[in-house]
Amino acid sequence: MAQFFKAKPNKTKQLSAKLSLTVTQLDHLGAGIAQHNGKVVFIPGALPGEKVTVQLTEQKKKYAKAKLIGIDEKTPNRAKAKCPHYQQCGGCDLQHLSIDAQRQHKQAALTNLMSKLAVDVEDGILTEPVVSEDWHYRRRARLATLFNKKSKMLELGFRAANSNNIVQIKQCDVLAKSLSNLITPFTALLNQLHAKTTLGHVELTEAENGVFAVLRITKALKESDSQLLIEFAKAQKIHLLTQDNEGQLQSLFVADEPPADVITENHIRLPFYRLAEGQVQCQFSPGNFVQVNADINQKMVAQAIEWLAPKENERILDLFCGVGNFSLPLALQAADVVGVEGVPEMVAQANQNAKENQLNNIHFYHADLSADLSEASWLGQIDKLLLDPARAGAYESLQWLSKMKPAKVVYVSCNPASLARDSQVLIEQGYQLSKLTMLDMFPQTHHIEAMALFETR
Structure with missing residues (x-):
C-alpha cells in the first residue's frame, strides 16, 4: 500500500493560550523580557515593571517569542507614541519608552554586553552619553x-x-x-x-x-x-x-x-556638511554612507579627536574612513593621516574632499579590510588608530595590530555585540579599555552606537 508524506503542524509557530507575565528587563534590541516555565520570553512592545497579557508565537528549547495582547499594569516610563504610523512602520520601535528611560536602557545594554563578552566596565570608564534632539534629527x-x-x-x-x-x-x-x-x-x-x-x-x-x-x-x-x-x-x-x-x-x-x-x-x-567648527567641508554623493544625525556626528568627531589627542608629528590611521568624516578633521592636527575604505567611489570622493580642503597631509586608499592586508603599502607602524566599521565590526582588521602598534585606539561602533567581540582581540593584544560612551545616534529606536578608547597597558 502506498504511503504519502503528511507534514506535521509546526508547533513552534502556533499561538499559545493567553498568558499573564511580568516583564523584568529589556534586551539590547528593545524587546521586553519575562520568564515562563523556565524559558526566557521576548515580548516586543513590553517594558520592565509591567504586567502584560501575551500569546507565545514561537517556542524554542531555551526561549520563546510572544505577541503583546494587553498591558495590565503600566510602568511610569511608558510614553504615548508620537507617530501615527508607529507599530506599522519598521523604523522607530522605542517610542513607547520615555527618552530618559531609552538612554538609560541603552547605557545598561552597552555595559552589559561589554561585561558579558569582553571586559568589565569599571567605575570611571563609562562617560556621559552623547545625545541630541529627540525628534527631527535625521538629515x-x-x-x-x-x-x-x-x-x-x-x-x-x-x-x-x-x-x-x-x-x-x-x-x-x-x-x-x-x-x-x-x-x-x-x-x-x-x-x-x-x-x-x-x-x-x-x-x-x-x-x-x-x-x-x-x-x-x-x-x-x-x-x-x-x-x-x-x-x-x-x-x-x-x-x-x-x-x-x-x-x-x-x-x-x-x-x-x-x-x-x-x-x-x-x-x-x-x-x-562641515566639521571642526567649519574648518572642513565634507562632500558626499547619493549612495555614500554618512551619519544621518548631524548633531551627534559633530559631537562624535570632536570626542574622537579629543580622545586620540593627535600631535603634529604623529601618523594616524583611519580604517573604514568613508568620505573622510574623521580623517579630514584629524588632518588639521596630525602630521600624516591615512584613510582606508572598501568602497572605491567613496575613496574617490574622500580624495576630492582632501583636495578641496587643501589638506596635503592626508592620503586615502582602497582596500578590502576583511582580506589579507600583509602586502598593503599603507600598513605599518602608526601612532594612533581610529576604527569606524559597519555592523560586522573590525575583527579581521584587528589581526594586524601587531604590525601597526598604535598607542591609542578609538573604536566607533554601530553594533555593541561586534564591539564587545573585537574588544577581546584588543585586550589580548595588550590594550585596556579606558573610556566608553553611548552615542544616541537614533533616538526613538533600539539602535545603540558607542565609542570606546583603548590604550596600551
Whole structure:
C-alpha cells in the first residue's frame, strides 16, 4: 500500500493560550523580557515593571517569542507614541519608552554586553552619553515607492516592520522638518507623472548647501515629466537630481548658486556638511554612507579627536574612513593621516574632499579590510588608530595590530555585540579599555552606537 508524506503542524509557530507575565528587563534590541516555565520570553512592545497579557508565537528549547495582547499594569516610563504610523512602520520601535528611560536602557545594554563578552566596565570608564534632539534629527532618508495596481496610485513611505510591504506616510517626526514637509507634496507630484509605475526610491537629504532630492528612475523620463519635476523643485526651492539604472546622476534643477558650493566634472552639485567648527567641508554623493544625525556626528568627531589627542608629528590611521568624516578633521592636527575604505567611489570622493580642503597631509586608499592586508603599502607602524566599521565590526582588521602598534585606539561602533567581540582581540593584544560612551545616534529606536578608547597597558 502506498504511503504519502503528511507534514506535521509546526508547533513552534502556533499561538499559545493567553498568558499573564511580568516583564523584568529589556534586551539590547528593545524587546521586553519575562520568564515562563523556565524559558526566557521576548515580548516586543513590553517594558520592565509591567504586567502584560501575551500569546507565545514561537517556542524554542531555551526561549520563546510572544505577541503583546494587553498591558495590565503600566510602568511610569511608558510614553504615548508620537507617530501615527508607529507599530506599522519598521523604523522607530522605542517610542513607547520615555527618552530618559531609552538612554538609560541603552547605557545598561552597552555595559552589559561589554561585561558579558569582553571586559568589565569599571567605575570611571563609562562617560556621559552623547545625545541630541529627540525628534527631527535625521538629515537623510530613503523613501520606498510602490505602485498600487488597485488604486492606480504610487505610494511613498517606509518598509513595514518585518516585511517588504510599504507603509504610506504623510510625515516623519524623526526626519528634519524640511524633509518631512516634502513627503506629502512629493507624493502628489509623483502621481502626476507618466512614469509613476516605473519609479524607484526617493532619497532626501538636508545639507549645508540646501535640501537635495534624488529620484531613482528605471526608464528615461518624458519631457513633460521632467518639466513637472523642475517646476516642483523650483517651487520647493530644492536641488533635484535623477539617478538611472547605471547609477548615473543627472541634475534637473539647482536651487541656487552659492559660491561655496562644489560642482563636479559632470556639473552635478552634491550635498556637503562641515566639521571642526567649519574648518572642513565634507562632500558626499547619493549612495555614500554618512551619519544621518548631524548633531551627534559633530559631537562624535570632536570626542574622537579629543580622545586620540593627535600631535603634529604623529601618523594616524583611519580604517573604514568613508568620505573622510574623521580623517579630514584629524588632518588639521596630525602630521600624516591615512584613510582606508572598501568602497572605491567613496575613496574617490574622500580624495576630492582632501583636495578641496587643501589638506596635503592626508592620503586615502582602497582596500578590502576583511582580506589579507600583509602586502598593503599603507600598513605599518602608526601612532594612533581610529576604527569606524559597519555592523560586522573590525575583527579581521584587528589581526594586524601587531604590525601597526598604535598607542591609542578609538573604536566607533554601530553594533555593541561586534564591539564587545573585537574588544577581546584588543585586550589580548595588550590594550585596556579606558573610556566608553553611548552615542544616541537614533533616538526613538533600539539602535545603540558607542565609542570606546583603548590604550596600551
